[in-house]
Amino acid sequence: MTASESSESVDRPEPDRLVAENVVTGYGSSEILHGVSVRSHDGVTCIFGPNGSGKSTLIKALNGIVPIWEGSVQYGDTDLTEYNANQVVESGIITLPQDGGLFPNLTVRENLEMGGYTVSDKTAVDDRIEASLTAFPALRDKLQSRAKSLSGGQQMMLSFARAMVSDSDVYLLDEPSAGLAPALVDNVIDQVRTLVDHGAQIMLVEQNVRAALRIADHVYILAQGEKHFDGPPSELSEEDELIELYLGLG
Numbered sequence: 001m002t003a004s005e006s007s008e009s010v011d012r013p014e015p016d017r018l019v020a021e022n023v024v025t026g027y028g029s030s031e032i033l034h035g036v037s038v039r040s041h042d043g044v045t046c047i048f049g050p051n052g053s054g055k056s057t058l059i060k061a062l063n064g065i066v067p068i069w070e071g072s073v074q075y076g077d078t079d080l081t082e083y084n085a086n087q088v089v090e091s092g093i094i095t096l097p098q099d100g101g102l103f104p105n106l107t108v109r110e111n112l113e114m115g116g117y118t119v120s121d122k123t124a125v126d127d128r129i130e131a132s133l134t135a136f137p138a139l140r141d142k143l144q145s146r147a148k149s150l151s152g153g154q155q156m157m158l159s160f161a162r163a164m165v166s167d168s169d170v171y172l173l174d175e176p177s178a179g180l181a182p183a184l185v186d187n188v189i190d191q192v193r194t195l196v197d198h199g200a201q202i203m204l205v206e207q208n209v210r211a212a213l214r215i216a217d218h219v220y221i222l223a224q225g226e227k228h229f230d231g232p233p234s235e236l237s238e239e240d241e242l243i244e245l246y247l248g249l250g
C-alpha cells in the first residue's frame with residue numbers, strides 16, 4: 001500500500017450530527033414550530049428569522065427545555081426526543097446561556113472547572129482547562145480573580161472558555177451578542193470561531209445577521225414556525241426577497 005492509499009484509508013470518522021426531523025412543539029395549547037427539520041453542519045449553522053419566528057423555541061426543543069410534541073431529535077445513534085435538559089447535556093450537547101451563566105463569586109479557575117463537571121477524570125479536565133486558556137489567553141492572568149470582577153468582554157470570553165472545557169461536539173448559542181456593544185459583537189463572533197477551530201459544531205441564533213454571516217457555513221431561516229431557507233450562505237445571497245423580508249439586509 002502506498003503512503004497516499006494509507007492516509008486515505010484512515011480518514012477521520014464523520015462527527016456525530018444533531019438532527020431534528022419535523023419537530024412540532026409549543027407552549028400550552030399554542031403550537032409554535034410546525035414541523036421543522038434542521039441539523040448541525042460542520043462549523044457554524046446559523047438560524048435566522050424575524051422576532052417571534054420560533055428560533056429560541058427551536059433551540060429549546062434541541063436542548064430538552066421544551067418537550068417535543070411530534071418529530072424527533074437524534075444525536076449520532078442517540079435518540080434525544082424524550083430527553084430532558086440534563087440528559088441532553090450529558091449526551092454532549094451544551095447550550096451557552098445568553099447571560100454567560102457564570103458563577104460571579106467563584107474565581108475564573110473555579111468557573112472553568114465547573115465546565116468539566118460532567119467529566120469524572122480530573123486530569124482530563126485540567127488538560128481541557130489548559131487548552132481553553134491557550135485558546136483564550138487573556139484569561140490566564142485572571143485565574144484567581146472572581147468572575148464578577150472581570151469586564152463584560154472578559155466574562156463573555158470566560159463563558160466560551162468554560163464551554164470549551166466541556167469538550168462537547170455541539171454547542172447551541174441563542175443570541176450570544178444580545179445587548180452587547182457593537183465592539184463586543186465582533187468578539188463574540190471571533191469566540192464562536194475559536195470553538196469551531198477546536199472542532200465544534202455550532203448552532204447559532206443571532207439577530208446580528210451581518211456579523212453572523214461572516215462565520216456561517218450553513219443557514220436556516222425560520223418564519224412563523226416554519227423553515228423558509230436551508231442552504232449555504234452563498235445560496236442565500238441570491239434570495240433577495242428572503243433577505244429583505246426576513247433579515248432586514250435589503
Ligand SMILES: Nc1ncnc2c1ncn2[C@@H]1O[C@H](COP(=O)(O)OP(=O)(O)OP(=O)(O)O)[C@@H](O)[C@H]1O
Binds near residue numbers: 050051055
Ligand atoms: N414560555 C413561553 N410561553 C408561551 N409562549 C411563548 C413562550 N416563549 C415564547 N413564546 C411564544 O413563541 C413564539 C416564538 O417565540 P421564540 O422566542 O421562539 O421566537 P424567536 O424567533 O426566538 O424570537 P426573538 O427573535 O424575538 O427572540 C412567540 O410568539 C412567543 O411569544
